[in-house]
Amino acid sequence: MKPDLRTALALKPRVGDGAMATYLYQLGLPVGVSFEEFNLLKPDVIADVHRRYAAAGAEIIETNTYSAQHNKLSKYGLEKKTEEINAAGVSIARRAVGQEAYVVGSIGAVRGGAGKNVRTAVVKRDFEEQIGVLLASGVDGLLLETFFDLEELSLALSIIRKKSDISVICQFAVEDAHRTHDGIPLPEAFRRLKGEGADVIGFNCRSGPNGILRALETIPRDLGVSLSVFPNAGIPDYVDGKVVYSATPEYFASSAIKFADAGARLIGGCCGTTPEHISAMAQALQGYSPNAHAAAPEGATPAQPVEVIEASFQSGKPPLVTEPSIIDLVRERHTVIVELDPPRDLDISKFMAGAQALKDAKADALTMADNSLAVTRMSNMALAALLKERVGIRPLVHIACRDRNLIGTQSHMMGFDALGIDHVLAVTGDPAKFGDLPGSSSVYDLTSFEIIRMIKQLNEGIAFSGKPLKQKANFIVGAAFNPNVKHLDKAIQRLERKISAGADYIMTQPVYDPDLIERIAEMTKHLTIPIFLGIFPLASGRNAEYLHNEVPGIQLSDSVRQRMSGLEGAEGRAEGVKIAKELLDVAMARFNGIYLMTPFLAYEMTVSLTEYVRKKSKSLTSDK
Structure with a gap:
């Protein structure tokens, strides 16, 4: 599922479509008519234009409603x-x-540059009517x-905003690169619109x-709002009885990179x-990297991109950690969480x-639940920070949907990022x-699907x-999987949805x-991300x-259950470890990822099993 428009526009530069009216004119339709009426008279022609722009690479398609207002119609x-x-x-x-x-509803100014005689009441009526219809019709923005x-744009x-929280893009037509038509400095106008709820300006x-690039360069980069540009194809000319534009698709391609930069x-x-201009820009922006052509400042090396160096100075955080993640490790060898x-x-x-004993046993990461079984426990954030500082082992924290609203969850994640805790497991709770x-x-x-997507x-x-x-976070996000179900195929389909949402492991x-372990291995072999198979040593019959x-x-x-029946104390723990080792024998032949769970803080059991994995892994490696 693609993200909502607001998120999509913030993630990376997106390509919009091109002209409607002038392109219809190029296709041979007459001037001096309402192009918006073609929605009723020639819907197939309008649909074909939309399809051409989409095929050219446009990700945002504008409706043919620019002048579809009561006063203009x-x-x-x-x-x-x-x-x-x-x-x-x-x-x-x-x-x-x-x-x-994405389909966005196009709304033009009622007054325009010369329509000062249109009363404010009429302007408001026209906007109310058009906006209401477009929203009711299901636009994405x-x-x-x-x-x-500025005043008319602010009114619209x-x-x-009184009707909806939908994504809104606001665009000025300017002749002066420094101010709006009514004399407002562009940075001031942008700040005001941002404060009034504009998502993109x-x-x-x-x-x-x-000309649009010069105007764009007057906007402070720290304004904190996404920017948009839809330039004309140069200045129109009248040649052989036709209006023509001279800017080529190649020029638009090079300009697209400058706009993005x-x-x-x-x-x-x-x-x-035309679609040719849009196609050229879409191709130019494929794989776009900000300022990739700019010279690196003194001190930057290929291993330390400019963005990383700048981020380290801004936040006090070191450049991206080069320590391999558990994803890197598990692709190379048996890895124990x-x-x-x-x-x-x-x-x-x-x-x-x-924790110290497990580190000494060479566990790769220590994972902590987030109030598992809804039982109140100490904050895993606090303990994760202590583990890094005092023990020096990688913490992997669970994030439950149960305990925090959206505000609390994002705040929680931002705190983990500040602490350098980047391995998480997203669970429902x-x-x-x-x-x-x-x-x-x-x-x-x-x-759980949404929290994975939003952490990513x-x-x-x-x-x-x-x-x-x-700046960007650097989370490695895991997803939980319950294979102990009647219909394993359906559970795997649910798992595939989590992977689509962005799960890394x-x-x-x-x-x-043991038979279920083999079934899991067979039925998940098509998946592209690693699986850590869960092993929980039993402590007693009860x-x-x-x-x-x-x-x-x-x-x-x-x-x-029969083997554990009636066993308690040391005898029960010993049998539990024995059963776990038998399960590990099966699991390690099929999975590099091993997830051990410690019962009742009886860490001696998981220390023993971690050491068993390390020893057996060496044996398996030497046998290959």
């Missing part, structure tokens, strides 16, 4: 068809491009384009690439542009002792009513709200059946029955 006797024309414009665009591109005056924006029409996130074309539950009280001495504080509420603002969004430097952040619930009968997602085989 009245010049052609079409004012009573205002709603019909606007609704048809959205329907045509949507049918033409489907979900392959609204584009306020070719506005000369305020009407939208920029320029279109009136100028070719050079200047901070533009939406780059399209206005009067005189060990879960050690945070304590339920304020004493962390046993937890820290266990058990309902609060089943934990030790049953009166507390479960939030669940996000599903932080890696693009985009907040959950869709707003750009000043998988950690399974504990498995106690522990086995509790896990099997009361803990969601865990099922023990009948043979394992």
